[in-house]
Amino acid sequence: MAIVLGFGLAGIQGAAAQSAPQGNIVIPPDVTIFGEANPNVRKATAVVNGDVITGTDVDQRMALILAANDNKLSSEDMERLRLQVLRNLIDETLEIQEAEAAEIKVPEAEINQSYARVAAQNFGQDTAAMDAYLKRIGSSPASLKRQIEGEMAWQRLLQRNVAPFINVADEEVNEVISRLQASKGTDEYRIGEIYLAAPAEAEQQVAENARRIVEQLREGGSFVAYARQYSQASTAAVGGDLGWIKLEQLPTELAVAARDLTPGQLVGPIAVPGGFSILYLIDKRQVLMADPRDAVLALKQISISFPKGTTEAQAQARAKSFAQAMGQARGCGTVDEVASKIGAQVVTNDQVRARDLPGPLQNAVLNLNVGESSPPFGSIDDGVRVLMLCGRDDAQSPSGPNxxxxxxQMEEDRINKRAQIYLRDLRRDAVIDYN
Structure with missing residues (x-):
């Protein structure tokens, strides 16, 4: 067991000079430390223009990502993750420093409000539960609040130093509107992006990091969480969401990669000027056309449960007789009577958005006529259910952005591009010492 001794500067100086008795303790002049270092000792991992980033800072920020991946990372992946997190913390420090140099300081009250909103989304407005969770996974409220401060400070700096110099002419907007009208019925995409800047000297390493991120995302990692932690685009603050766009708005390399994606698919890393991008297709729709999934449905759910110990064969037989019985129901007006005869339960909901249904059920229900039922679905544990369509209000065709x-949107896109150049210049001029 390692024993850590703490003593003042005078004791250290005396011990360095000679073997000196300290009560019953004798400290030799040449000391070799055996065993691991005390993990509570905070050492500088990097010093950015005089501001210290410690190993503890890196560990606490890593813990957020590890928790999102159930800590299922190899030692090799952990090392790559650590390097990437350190780069992110350096960028975050540079952003905060630049904001402070411009006399932009995010008030602590606003940081706490944003932190409370995050807590509300995850813990029902309970910041105490959020604090406890962060400490339990090895992070801290201070680490997350620091990330929030960096995002807010950078956005305010861009609004002051970049946005006023961005100019989008009325003619440009009108031209885009004309193109939208002309492209009515064509596809548009809602895309998430993780962008990793790659200086020439680090291109191979960044490419390997990007490939590892893709592997982890395909194993179930949260794209939004990874975008917030890794992406070096200004959209990192919103989980990498680019919003609804036409592929023509993307660089050619990204447009080609995104064209054949279906919602939920991932592609990358894709080499682009200055770095690498990872794309995730959140959704897809047709320009200025109503999306059937936005229809509001009136549904009745009819369900039966299985007694404990029911076998697979028994469940199949019961489900078959249930489906046959439901086939005798003639519309929603008779379904309650049929259900009562077979001991089924009926639940009614007149405000179900089709897109809120699980993917396989969306198509099944959207293809029904009023009074028809979906195929049976469920399991031995959950029972068997069918959905009967009792009404449908289709969405109106959108008029598109005004x-x-x-x-x-066009101004924001140009601000994002300038922001990448701005941060690149800050990195180039920074004085950074590594431990």
């Missing part, structure tokens, strides 16, 4: 919305 002039002001489109101008704001």
């Amino acid at each position: 002039f002001d919305q489109l101008m704001a």
